[in-house]
Amino acid sequence: MATYSLANERLRALEDIEREIGAILQNAGTVILELSKEKTNERLLDRQAAAFTASVQHVEAELSAQIRYLTQVATGQPHEGSSYSSRKDCQMALKRVDYARLKLSDVARICEQLLEN
Amino acid sequence: MAQQRALPQSKETLLQSYNKRLKDDVKSIMDNFTEIIKTAKIEDETQVSRATQGEQDNYEMHVRAANIVRAGESLMKLVSDLKQFLILNDFPSVNEAIDQRNQQLRALQEECDRKLIALRDEISIDLYELEEEYYSSSSSLCEANDLPLCEAYWRLDLDTDSADGLSALVLASPEPSAGPLQAAAPAHSHAGGPGAGPTEHA
Numbered sequence: 001m002a003t004y005s006l007a008n009e010r011l012r013a014l015e016d017i018e019r020e021i022g023a024i025l026q027n028a029g030t031v032i033l034e035l036s037k038e039k040t041n042e043r044l045l046d047r048q049a050a051a052f053t054a055s056v057q058h059v060e061a062e063l064s065a066q067i068r069y070l071t072q073v074a075t076g077q078p079h080e081g082s083s084y085s086s087r088k089d090c091q092m093a094l095k096r097v098d099y100a101r102l103k104l105s106d107v108a109r110i111c112e113q114l115l116e117n
Numbered sequence: 118m119a120q121q122r123a124l125p126q127s128k129e130t131l132l133q134s135y136n137k138r139l140k141d142d143v144k145s146i147m148d149n150f151t152e153i154i155k156t157a158k159i160e161d162e163t164q165v166s167r168a169t170q171g172e173q174d175n176y177e178m179h180v181r182a183a184n185i186v187r188a189g190e191s192l193m194k195l196v197s198d199l200k201q202f203l204i205l206n207d208f209p210s211v212n213e214a215i216d217q218r219n220q221q222l223r224a225l226q227e228e229c230d231r232k233l234i235a236l237r238d239e240i241s242i243d244l245y246e247l248e249e250e251y252y253s254s255s256s257s258l259c260e261a262n263d264l265p266l267c268e269a270y271w272r273l274d275l276d277t278d279s280a281d282g283l284s285a286l287v288l289a290s291p292e293p294s295a296g297p298l299q300a301a302a303p304a305h306s307h308a309g310g311p312g313a314g315p316t317e318h319a
Contacts, residue, residue, distance in 0.1 A: 074206040086222040093229035
C-alpha cells in the first residue's frame, strides 16, 4: 500500500533480511554438501561460497544501518498519538447514514401501505 | 540532522546489546563455517588413527554446523526484536501512519456527510409533494385549523424574509387544503422553494 510506504518500508527491509539469513544457511549447507562429494563441482562451490560471504556481509551492513537509524530516532518516551478522534467521527457519520437509511425504509414502507390501501 | 540524543539508559543499553548480538552471531557463523572447511581438508599424517581422526572431525563438524544454525536462529530473533522496537519507537513512521489514517477517516466522514446532505436536499422536494398529498387527502387526521407542515415552513420562511404582502396573503388563506395551491406561486418564486425551508431548519 503506497500510503504506508514509509512505515512499512523498514519492516519490509527487515523481512528481506530474514529471508537472506535463510539463504545464508542454505548456501552454507550447499557448500558443505558439495565438499562431502567425491567429485566436487568447483565452480558451484566457488559460486556458493562467494554468495555465502556476500550475503553475510550484506546482512551485517543492513542490520547495522537499522540499529544506527533506531539509535537516532528512538526516544525514551512512549508514543501517545492516536487516531481515535477521527475514528469516532467517522463512526458517527456511518451511524448517521444508517439512521437515514432506517428512516427512509420506514417512509417507503408507509408509502407502500398507503398505496395498497 | 543525525544528532545523538541523550537516550535513557535502558534504550541505550538495549541498542548496544543489539549491536553486540549482531557482531557475535555474524562472527560465529563465519568462524564456524571457515573451521568446517578447514576440517574437511584430508591430512596424510595424523596423530591418532585415521578412523579416530575421522570420528573426531565428524563430531566437530556436527557441533560447528549446529553452532551455525544456532547463530542463524539468534539473528532471526534479533531481526524480530528490531521489528518490534521499530514499530514502537520509530516516531516518524508512527506519526505518518497516524496522519494517513486520520486523513482516510476524515475523507470517509466528509463523503458520508456530503452524500447525506445531497440526499436531504432531494428528499425534501419529494417530502413536500408527499405532505401536500397527505394533508389534502381524506386520510389526514389533522383539524381544519391545523396547518400542514409545508405551510408552516412557508410561514417561517416568509417571516425570516420579512415579505409583508405575501405573508398577509398567506395568513388570509381560509382553508388548509387551498393553502398549498395558493401559496404555490410565492413558494416557487421564493429562492430555493419550500425544499429550502425544511433544509434550513433541519
